[in-house]
Amino acid sequence: xxxxxxxxxxxxxxxxxxxxxxxxxxxxxxxxxxxxxxxxxxxxxxxxxxxxxxxxxxxxxxxxxxxxxxxxxxxxxxxxxxxxxxxxxxxxxxxxxxxxxxxxxxxxxxxxxxxxxxxxxxxxxxxxxxxxxxxxxxxxxxxxxxxxxxxxxxxxxxxxxxxxxxxxxxxxxxxxxxxxxxxxxxxxxxxxxxxxxxxxxxxxxxxxxxxxxxxxxxxxxxxxxxxxxxxxxxxxxxxxxxxxxxxxxxxxxxxxxxxxxxxxxxxxxxxxxxxxxxxxxxxxxxxxxxxxxxxxxxxxxxxxxxxxxxxxxxxxxxxxxxxxxxxxxxxxxxxxxxxxxxxxxxxxxxxxxxxxxxxxxxxxxxxxxxxxxxxxxxxxxxxxxxxxxxxxxxxxxxxxxxxxxxxxxxxxxxxxxxxxxxxxxxxxxxxxxxxxxxxxxxxxxxxxxxxxxxxxxxxxxxxxxxxxxxxxxxxxxxxxxxxxx
Amino acid sequence: xxxxxxxxxxxxxxxxxxxxxxxxxxxxxxxxxxxxxxxxxxxxxxxxxxxxxxxxxxxxxxxxxxxxxxxxxxxxxxxxxxxxxxxxxxxxxxxxxxxxxxxxxxxxxxxxxxxxxxxxxxxxxxxxxxxxxxxxxxxxxxxxxxxxxxxxxxxxxxxxxxxxxxxxxxxxxxxxxxxxxxxxxxxxxxxxxxxxxxxxxxxxxxxxxxxxxxxxxxxxxxxxxxxxxxxxxxxxxxxxxxxxxxxxxxxxxxxxxxxxxxxxxxxxxxxxxxxxxxxxxxxxxxxxxxxxxxxxxxxxxxxxxxxxxxxxxxxxxxxxxxxxxxxxxxxxxxxxxxxxxxxxxxxxxxxxxxxxxxxxxxxxxxxxxxxxxxxxxxxxxxxxxxxxxxxxxxxxxxxxxxxxxxxxxxxxxxxxxxxxxxxxx
Numbered sequence: 001x002x003x004x005x006x007x008x009x010x011x012x013x014x015x016x017x018x019x020x021x022x023x024x025x026x027x028x029x030x031x032x033x034x035x036x037x038x039x040x041x042x043x044x045x046x047x048x049x050x051x052x053x054x055x056x057x058x059x060x061x062x063x064x065x066x067x068x069x070x071x072x073x074x075x076x077x078x079x080x081x082x083x084x085x086x087x088x089x090x091x092x093x094x095x096x097x098x099x100x101x102x103x104x105x106x107x108x109x110x111x112x113x114x115x116x117x118x119x120x121x122x123x124x125x126x127x128x129x130x131x132x133x134x135x136x137x138x139x140x141x142x143x144x145x146x147x148x149x150x151x152x153x154x155x156x157x158x159x160x161x162x163x164x165x166x167x168x169x170x171x172x173x174x175x176x177x178x179x180x181x182x183x184x185x186x187x188x189x190x191x192x193x194x195x196x197x198x199x200x201x202x203x204x205x206x207x208x209x210x211x212x213x214x215x216x217x218x219x220x221x222x223x224x225x226x227x228x229x230x231x232x233x234x235x236x237x238x239x240x241x242x243x244x245x246x247x248x249x250x251x252x253x254x255x256x257x258x259x260x261x262x263x264x265x266x267x268x269x270x271x272x273x274x275x276x277x278x279x280x281x282x283x284x285x286x287x288x289x290x291x292x293x294x295x296x297x298x299x300x301x302x303x304x305x306x307x308x309x310x311x312x313x314x315x316x317x318x319x320x321x322x323x324x325x326x327x328x329x330x331x332x333x334x335x336x337x338x339x340x341x342x343x344x345x346x347x348x349x350x351x352x353x354x355x356x357x358x359x360x361x362x363x364x365x366x367x368x369x370x371x372x373x374x375x376x377x378x379x380x381x382x383x384x385x386x387x388x389x390x391x392x393x394x395x396x397x398x399x400x401x402x403x404x405x406x407x408x409x410x411x412x413x414x415x416x417x418x419x420x421x422x423x424x425x426x427x428x429x430x431x432x433x434x435x436x437x438x439x440x441x442x443x444x445x446x447x448x449x450x451x452x453x454x455x456x457x458x459x460x461x462x463x464x465x466x467x468x469x470x471x472x473x474x475x476x477x478x479x480x481x482x483x484x485x
Numbered sequence: 486x487x488x489x490x491x492x493x494x495x496x497x498x499x500x501x502x503x504x505x506x507x508x509x510x511x512x513x514x515x516x517x518x519x520x521x522x523x524x525x526x527x528x529x530x531x532x533x534x535x536x537x538x539x540x541x542x543x544x545x546x547x548x549x550x551x552x553x554x555x556x557x558x559x560x561x562x563x564x565x566x567x568x569x570x571x572x573x574x575x576x577x578x579x580x581x582x583x584x585x586x587x588x589x590x591x592x593x594x595x596x597x598x599x600x601x602x603x604x605x606x607x608x609x610x611x612x613x614x615x616x617x618x619x620x621x622x623x624x625x626x627x628x629x630x631x632x633x634x635x636x637x638x639x640x641x642x643x644x645x646x647x648x649x650x651x652x653x654x655x656x657x658x659x660x661x662x663x664x665x666x667x668x669x670x671x672x673x674x675x676x677x678x679x680x681x682x683x684x685x686x687x688x689x690x691x692x693x694x695x696x697x698x699x700x701x702x703x704x705x706x707x708x709x710x711x712x713x714x715x716x717x718x719x720x721x722x723x724x725x726x727x728x729x730x731x732x733x734x735x736x737x738x739x740x741x742x743x744x745x746x747x748x749x750x751x752x753x754x755x756x757x758x759x760x761x762x763x764x765x766x767x768x769x770x771x772x773x774x775x776x777x778x779x780x781x782x783x784x785x786x787x788x789x790x791x792x793x794x795x796x797x798x799x800x801x802x803x804x805x806x807x808x809x810x811x812x813x814x815x816x817x818x819x820x821x822x823x824x825x826x827x828x829x830x831x832x833x834x835x836x837x838x839x840x841x842x843x844x845x846x847x848x849x850x851x852x853x854x855x856x857x858x859x860x861x862x863x864x865x866x867x868x869x870x871x872x873x874x875x876x877x878x879x880x881x882x883x884x885x886x887x888x889x890x891x892x893x894x895x896x897x898x899x900x901x902x903x904x905x906x907x908x909x910x
Contacts, residue, residue, distance in 0.1 A: 036608075047609070307514050309518055310517060320888065326848075328851070328866065328884050338535065416622070423624045426855075459623045466623070
């Protein structure tokens with residue numbers, strides 16, 4: 001048999017040849033280039049055109065970037081330095097203007113010795129945001145807080161803070177890190193207290209003012225707890241709110257005055273017109289973002305309500321706000337509010353602007369949330385009803401978690417729009433980083449005629465913040481994605 | 486048989502207003518109504534008191550007083566002797582013109598960028614991503630100011646165009662000469678381009694205070710007529726194609742119908758161009774487009790174009806892959822697949838966000854304040870307001886006009902939306 005076999009099958013391969021590589025044109029970079037850049041005549045033309053565009057941009061701007069000057073006292077000096085460095089007729093960026101004026105871009109006319117206050121407030125903002133941003137992920141939260149702590153110390157030293165305040169900040173951040181590690185649930189108190197702390201740090205004044213406002217919330221909670229067994233949720237909340245209003249409007253001032261006379265603690269008061277630059281943009285943006293979300297949700301619920309009157313009012317408000325430009329709202333804040341409010345009330349322009357910007361943003365958020373509510377299947381509402389949940393419980397446990405999840409991209413892009421729109425406050429005389437501060441810098445005799453550098457600087461910061469926000473929203477969207485569609 | 490009686494009816498108790506769902510919504514609405522009316526009364530009362538304290542009243546008579554200020558760009562006849570309401574009208578027209586051209590350019594740019602961003606070409610896709618992300622994440626105000634500043638600070642001054650006696654003596658040309666064969670001059674003040682005009686006019690008709698040239702009307706009529714005729718031609722060709730399977734060759738007929746009539750009309754009316762010429766100190770003749778307008782237009786188009794690109798991209802991505810695969814299986818080229826299969830379906834998804842981008846662009850024209858572009862906000866809400874001191878009236882009127890514009894745009898686009906919407910049966 002074996003002989004026969006040997007004759008019929010003269011050769012048996014007992015080992016496989018190694019696999020050949022694909023042809024040179026079908027592998028590696030060549031394949032990628034052929035597929036992605038030169039797959040057809042049209043694509044080739046597009047590629048060549050794009051390369052040309054990139055080349056032209058680089059050719060015109062690269063020398064300008066490379067010839068940057070960081071040390072100079074005026075634009076003329078800058079230009080002289082560029083000429084000396086790169087020869088006659090060369091152009092170069094003059095970043096010296098940023099080096100000399102960065103503090104105005106960041107803080108406006110905030111007193112230089114007190115920069116530690118806004119810096120600390122900014123760091124505490126992230127502490128307050130930590131439970132919201134990474135509530136369920138202890139590791140990420142710790143990383144965020146640690147980064148904030150390190151950045152805070154570096155920034156404080158960078159703005160030239162004295163040792164006492166730096167060590168105070170270190171102790172505070174260490175305490176927060178410890179709390180975050182030992183009792184993460186307690187960190188939410190930092191979030192709740194942040195508005196008062198931030199206000200106190202930024203505007204200064206007596207410490208008793210913010211504490212008095214906080215005590216109003218204490219009154220609310222106390223009355224609610226007291227009345228809950230007797231009168232139920234609705235009446236308890238209503239009366240608690242009433243008591244808090246009585247406290248804020250009638251009692252608070254007297255109590256805080258007395259307390260201030262007894263214990264005159266506080267920080268140096270800063271006037272609103274000293275605010276400027278990114279400090280102003282953040283103050284307005286963050287406050288309006290935080291306030292417009294709940295207001296927008298309420299408006300969206302109002303718009304979907306069965307109650308005719310509430311629905312009409314919500315629709316009227318939303319459509320009115322969405323129909324007029326933000327600038328008209330800002331001018332309303334600066335020109336018309338003096339007519340609508342009682343005579344002799346004259347409160348802070350920043351506060352007025354914040355209120356109007358909040359109203360403006362809430363109408364847009366309301367529409368986004370309404371979209372999310374409409375996208376929920378009817379079955380979810382019916383299931384909530386079938387479980388016997390009342391309206392607010394159904395909203396809290398069933399409807400809102402899903403509706404808000406759907407609306408995350410829209411809400412975040414509203415926030416981004418709102419933050420970008422804070423630049424418009426320049427038109428009512430506030431010192432925003434883009435128009436207000438840059439106009440001041442460009443009006444300086446030393447820096448007359450400079451235009452690319454300040455705009456690139458401000459634009460980059462805006463870009464980083466807005467881009468970061470949109471990336472975070474993508475992360476959140478992915479994290480909350482539970483369906484398998 | 487014992488019939489279970491209804492639950493005995495209690496008398497109406499006050500607590501039922503809150504705890505009984507039958508009455509609760511009425512209670513809430515009454516409370517809200519009372520609070521709302523109280524709030525309105527409070528505002529009105531404050532306003533009346535404040536107006537009385539400042540010795541002012543609410544009256545709109547000032548709108549017919551002499552305005553007394555000049556406006557750079559007037560598309561409606563206007564001098565500084567005209568009334569405030571006329572100035573407001575000029576401003577409104579400026580707003581609308583800017584919004585109109587802005588929407589057109591932004592749409593073209595947005596569709597191109599959105600489609601190209603999805604291209605298989607790696608480098609084109611990246612370039613478009615960079616464009617979209619940069620423009621979406623930086624405030625519009627920065628782009629407006631940047632374009633304006635760059636235009637007005639880097640371009641030559643008007644004086645550079647002057648042929649001074651010194652230069653003539655030296656036999657030298659002026660420092661800067663006009664581009665495009667001496668027809669277009671780009672100065673730091675604005676863009677001077679030739680103005681078309683008709684040598685043989687047909688006269689004008691007057692419509693309620695506005696004079697309209699019959700020439701313009703004729704040109705418009707011819708253009709619209711050509712478009713309609715072209716559409717009829719194409720429809721006819723499609724009919725022939727469906728009946729016989731062969732599509733008649735119509736491209737040259739189409740070109741002829743589209744362009745021949747308008748060219749003939751222009752020749753008949755004696756179309757010529759009024760080229761800007763440098764006079765003693767400045768350019769005379771032609772049309773001068775101020776940089777304020779150019780900057781607004783460029784910035785608004787680029788900025789809104791980025792948002793439209795995102796809307797287009799998400800609309801295209803929402804069309805299932807099977808559609809394009811089916812088109813490729815039928816042997817359609819990628820370009821025709823996009824044009825015939827993908828875009829018509831994606832359009833339905835794209836239109837609602839497109840509407841809101843158009844509205845945003847229209848509202849954003851009010852940022853013209855940054856470059857002193859005298860739009861509605863610049864005239865009625867700016868100079869008129871400051872001159873007359875009537876903040877309340879001007880602001881209310883301005884908000885009302887913006888509101889009406891927004892409502893008109895959104896209802897027009899909603900009509901369009903319902904026309905292209907998927908007709909489900």
